[in-house]
Amino acid sequence: MIEAQKEAQRLYGKFYFELCQIDGDHTEECTISLLAIRCAVACCDEIIKTHKVYNESLPPFGIGKDFYENIKHELHKL
Numbered sequence: 534m535i536e537a538q539k540e541a542q543r544l545y546g547k548f549y550f551e552l553c554q555i556d557g558d559h560t561e562e563c564t565i566s567l568l569a570i571r572c573a574v575a576c577c578d579e580i581i582k583t584h585k586v587y588n589e590s591l592p593p594f595g596i597g598k599d600f601y602e603n604i605k606h607e608l609h610k611l
Contacts, residue, residue, distance in 0.1 A: 537600060541607035544573035566611075573608050577601040 549569035584598040 537603035538607045540600075541573070541604045541611065544576060544604065545569050545608060545611055548572040548576075570608050570611055574605050577605045577608070 546569075549565060552565045552568055552572075580601050581598045584601075
């Protein structure tokens, strides 16, 4: 689960940074944080959906959809 936690933090940070670039006003930090989590969850959902279509392990390194479900779980805990 530690790897899922790290990946959840990485995805969250990536989307958070991108959203901050759009709106430099940090008074809306809570909104940006929530949007970053939603974007990261949507990203995981797309990977899971692709996995179901092709019914195979996904890159990187052959990681399956369960890993991305764990990431989503960790994102919801942020």
